[in-house]
Amino acid sequence: MEQTFKIVIDTKGGDNGPSVMVKGATLALERFPRLKVLLAGNEEEIREECDCLHLPADRVEILDAPGEITNFDNPADAMYQKTDSSMLLSLDTLSSRDDLVGMITCGNTGVALTGAMRYLSGEQRLRPALAAILPSQDGNFTCLVDTGATIDCTAAMLHHFAVLGSDFMRQMYGVEHPKVALLSNGTEPMKGNKLVKETYPLLSADERLNFTGNVEGSNALSGVCDVLVCDGFAGNQVLKVTEGTAKRMMTDIMRYARRTNSAEIGELFTHLMGVYDIGSLGGGIILGVTKPVIKARGNADEKAVVSVAEMLLNMAEHKAVFDKSRNHI
Amino acid sequence: MEQTFKIVIDTKGGDNGPSVMVKGATLALERFPRLKVLLAGNEEEIREECDCLHLPADRVEILDAPGEITNFDNPADAMYQKTDSSMLLSLDTLSSRDDLVGMITCGNTGVALTGAMRYLSGEQRLRPALAAILPSQDGNFTCLVDTGATIDCTAAMLHHFAVLGSDFMRQMYGVEHPKVALLSNGTEPMKGNKLVKETYPLLSADERLNFTGNVEGSNALSGVCDVLVCDGFAGNQVLKVTEGTAKRMMTDIMRYARRTNSAEIGELFTHLMGVYDIGSLGGGIILGVTKPVIKARGNADEKAVVSVAEMLLNMAEHKAVFDKSRNHI
Numbered sequence: 001m002e003q004t005f006k007i008v009i010d011t012k013g014g015d016n017g018p019s020v021m022v023k024g025a026t027l028a029l030e031r032f033p034r035l036k037v038l039l040a041g042n043e044e045e046i047r048e049e050c051d052c053l054h055l056p057a058d059r060v061e062i063l064d065a066p067g068e069i070t071n072f073d074n075p076a077d078a079m080y081q082k083t084d085s086s087m088l089l090s091l092d093t094l095s096s097r098d099d100l101v102g103m104i105t106c107g108n109t110g111v112a113l114t115g116a117m118r119y120l121s122g123e124q125r126l127r128p129a130l131a132a133i134l135p136s137q138d139g140n141f142t143c144l145v146d147t148g149a150t151i152d153c154t155a156a157m158l159h160h161f162a163v164l165g166s167d168f169m170r171q172m173y174g175v176e177h178p179k180v181a182l183l184s185n186g187t188e189p190m191k192g193n194k195l196v197k198e199t200y201p202l203l204s205a206d207e208r209l210n211f212t213g214n215v216e217g218s219n220a221l222s223g224v225c226d227v228l229v230c231d232g233f234a235g236n237q238v239l240k241v242t243e244g245t246a247k248r249m250m251t252d253i254m255r256y257a258r259r260t261n262s263a264e265i266g267e268l269f270t271h272l273m274g275v276y277d278i279g280s281l282g283g284g285i286i287l288g289v290t291k292p293v294i295k296a297r298g299n300a301d302e303k304a305v306v307s308v309a310e311m312l313l314n315m316a317e318h319k320a321v322f323d324k325s326r327n328h329i
Numbered sequence: 330m331e332q333t334f335k336i337v338i339d340t341k342g343g344d345n346g347p348s349v350m351v352k353g354a355t356l357a358l359e360r361f362p363r364l365k366v367l368l369a370g371n372e373e374e375i376r377e378e379c380d381c382l383h384l385p386a387d388r389v390e391i392l393d394a395p396g397e398i399t400n401f402d403n404p405a406d407a408m409y410q411k412t413d414s415s416m417l418l419s420l421d422t423l424s425s426r427d428d429l430v431g432m433i434t435c436g437n438t439g440v441a442l443t444g445a446m447r448y449l450s451g452e453q454r455l456r457p458a459l460a461a462i463l464p465s466q467d468g469n470f471t472c473l474v475d476t477g478a479t480i481d482c483t484a485a486m487l488h489h490f491a492v493l494g495s496d497f498m499r500q501m502y503g504v505e506h507p508k509v510a511l512l513s514n515g516t517e518p519m520k521g522n523k524l525v526k527e528t529y530p531l532l533s534a535d536e537r538l539n540f541t542g543n544v545e546g547s548n549a550l551s552g553v554c555d556v557l558v559c560d561g562f563a564g565n566q567v568l569k570v571t572e573g574t575a576k577r578m579m580t581d582i583m584r585y586a587r588r589t590n591s592a593e594i595g596e597l598f599t600h601l602m603g604v605y606d607i608g609s610l611g612g613g614i615i616l617g618v619t620k621p622v623i624k625a626r627g628n629a630d631e632k633a634v635v636s637v638a639e640m641l642l643n644m645a646e647h648k649a650v651f652d653k654s655r656n657h658i
Contacts, residue, residue, distance in 0.1 A: 137577050148514055151522045185477055185565040193480045193562040217569030218576070233522040236514040237566045240546030245574040247547070248466050252604060256597055264591040271585060272578070 004034050005101045005316040006061070007309060008094050011041035012068045012086040013107020015299045018042065021106070022049040024305020029059055031306060032313055038093070038100060040065050040086040065089040069107050071298070075114035087111055091119040094291055102292040102312035106300045112293060113149050113286060120289035128288040129161045130232070130295065131168065132239060135275075138223030143169050143178075146232040147239055147284055153231035155198035158182070162203055162211070164287040165227035171318045173226075177210040181225035183234055184214035195231060203229070217241075246276045285311075333363050334430045334645040335390070336638060337423050340370035341397045341415040342436020344628045347371065350435070351378040353634020358388055360635060361642055367422070367429060369394050369415040394418040398436050400627070404443035416440055420448040423620055430645035431621040433637045435629045441622060442478050442615060449618035457617040458490050459561070459624065460497065461568060464604075467552030472498050472507075475561040476568055476613055482560035484527035487511070491532055491540070493616040494556035500647045502555075506539040510554035512563055513543035524560060532558070546570075575605045614640075 009025055011018035018041050025037045036059045039046050043064035050060060065086035069078055082088060087107050094100045105112055109130070116128050130149035136142045145165040150157060162180045169178040182199060184192040189200060191214055203211040212225060220228055220238050230238065250272065257265040286293040292315045294308045338354055340347035347370050354366045365388045368375050372393035379389060394415035398407055411417060416436050423429045434441055438459070445457050459478035465471045474494040479486060491509045498507040511528060513521040518529055520543055532540040541554060549557055549567050559567065579601060586594035615622040621644045623637045 137580075151514060183566070185480060185562055185569075193560075196562075217566040218573035220570060220573060222573065222577070231522075233514055233525075234563065234566055237512070237546040237563055238570055240514075241549060241567055241570040242574045244547035244549060244551065245571045246578065248551070249575065249578050249601070249605070251466075252601065253597065256600060260593065260596075262593045262597075264589065264593045265597055267589075268582065268585055268591075268594055268597070272581065275581060276578070 002034050004036050004059075005313055006036035006038055006099050007312045008038045008040060008063075008090045008100055008103040009305065010086050010090045010103065010105035010107060011039055011046060012065070013070075013105060013298075014296075015106070016301065018045055019049055020300070020302055021305060022046060022053065022055075024300075024302035024309075025060070026053045026055055027302055028306045028309035029056060032309065035059070035309060035313060037061070037309075038063055038090075040090040040093070042066065063089060063093060069111045071108050073108055073111055075108070075110040078108075078111045079114060079118060082111075088115050088119075091115045091293070094293075095119040100291070101316035102294070104294050104296055104305065104308045104312065106296045106298055109148070109284075109295055112295050116286045116289045116293050120291055120293070122288075122290050126160060126288045127157060128286050129164055130284040131165060131287050132235075132284050134221055134242075136221050136223035140223055140226070141169075141173060142221055142223070142225060143227045144220075144235055144238060145227065145229060145287065147235040148232040149286070151232045151236075153195060155195060155202055158195065158199040158229050158231065159202040159206065160288070162209055162227060162229045163206070165229065166209055168285070168287055169226045172315065175226050178226035179212045179224070180209050180227045180229060181212050181215040183220060183228055183230035183238065184216065187214050187216060189213065199229070250276070331363050333365050333388075334642055335365035335367055335428050336641045337367045337369060337392070337419045337429055337432040338634065339415050339419045339432065339434035339436060340368055340375060341394070342399075342434060342627075343625075344435070345630065347374055348378055349629070349631055350634060351375060351382065351384075353629075353631035353638075354389070355382045355384055356631055357635045357638035358385060361638065364388070364638060364642060366390070366638075367392055367419075369419040369422070371395065392418060392422060398440050400437050402437055402440055404437070404439040407437075407440045408443060408447060411440075417444050417448075420444045420622070423622075424448040429620070431623070431641035433623045433625055433634065433641065435625045435627055438477070438613075438624055441624050445615045445618045445622050449620055449622070451617075451619050455489060455617045456486060457615045458493055459613040460494060460616050461564075461613050463550055463571075465550050465552035469552055469555070470498075470502060471550055471552065471554060472556045473549075473564055473567060474556065474558060474616065476564040477561040478615070480561045480565075482524060484524060484531055487524065487528040487558050487560065488531040488535065489617070491535070491538055491556060491558045494558065495538055497614070497616060498555045501644065504555050507555035508541045508553070509538050509556045509558060510541050510544040512549060512557055512559035512567065513545065516543050516545060518542065528558070579605070 011021040038061045040063040067085035069085045069087045094103050129146040131145040132147045143165040145161045166178045169175045184196045284295050340350040367390045369392040396414035398414045398416045423432050458475040460474040461476045463471050472494040474490045495507045498504045513525045613624050
């Protein structure tokens, strides 16, 4: 019999409520026979949804979690005051049970990160990073790290992100020598702010990294690198400015299509929506912890749950990335 | 007789050579009867071009400058070693002669800034900023400041940029109370990196500013603010990521148009090229000096010279912005 993998799904904290998460779980279970799920949240509510959707009882387990984290919760306070929340109970359970391989949550990013640090720290107690895997112009993927887990970074942290991102791209996407680049305001080695200038020699000197130098924002997602390293503030700008520009152009194209009443431009619009899939830019993978935690967007729908479940299954099969014995820096 | 205004045109340092700058001057003189020009560069070469293009001798003056600044010149060294360059002679002349109202250069940005600081500092000796005036989604303009003059900034500098940007939008675009926003990773007042958090209270407390709070990268150019304040590193990312994303989408649309052989999509492409005018994002206005200096892109063409000349004429007519007696912070 094929090996099965069980993932934790935090059903609370998303904009669309628990039923979307349970619906997503149903679709994922149908699609991936090797998947099992642990649904965390209000037990009674989840059970009703499961009965209604005829979930296979032998592949579903429920973790009753009465508390809930909101987007207004302060991460540090939540650690002590909301230990009965579905997010923190999920992380705690993920940490303590060997049969669980990963987790998805749509809730508060700060609490997810702080919780991951508390419950899923490896021996090194590294600072986790929030990476985004973005489609690059050449048809491959770029791992942008950090996208906002740590807003004020040190050069040592950026070095750490480079190693985490490289490991991830090597093990998840089979890139043998992932090209690492540092986001800067010019390609020359002397360009950059203080942080970038301090980080450059650290990345250059690390023989485990295939460091290719600085890259400008205009080439960030062109495919020139597999791992793009920056602090969380800059990474947030790369994500949000990309999203804002794409949305603005899509709005312009839609208006033009309406004005000209052109079916061909309508088809182009649909094509671009597929390529840019603007809504998908907001999620992220927490790297630097012992098991993968994927933070989906607050407004994630059932399809997002399916694609995250697939990603977690792939990660479980390539489990080296999140090995507790990892000893990076 | 209508008042005339004379501007300095640095003919060296651009990718397309001096003849493009002289051609641009010819077009600008034809279009604006109140314009006069001082062309700085190799006198003989300029005179030949002028004769060839039949420039009106009474509206053209030549400043012989044998030296040239390249993009490899270090700004600090150039100040002492290249005082015979067209850029530094232009700045020096602009500073010493009351009849000159502004300057355009396509050369080395660092030298232009350092030179402007040396020759055009007001009594306050403020640090100049490089602002970009970008078309926003609502059809107005947003002044993005700083776009790269100062890569590592202090909160006092960002405060200064907010004042400079507000003055500029008020006086040049007639925005009575320019809305100032601070680029951050979230709209809440407590969001931001250390620099943004330190800057927020300074902008809030300054009653001369119409400070509207933080704005995220996704809304940077949506029109929510007239002045977007950030450090030069972040501003460079906003510019370059916007440019990179727009270019990437345009490439996709062009490929799609070719594949489908659709004339309508070809027309859409032309329309978008007009709206986004990707090539125009790279220039900038040096603010915080006694007279306006506009840094055009290295690859500026004759049309760029005409539009910069128009901008300088407008500035001369609204001359308050660059008044020597300004006493901002």
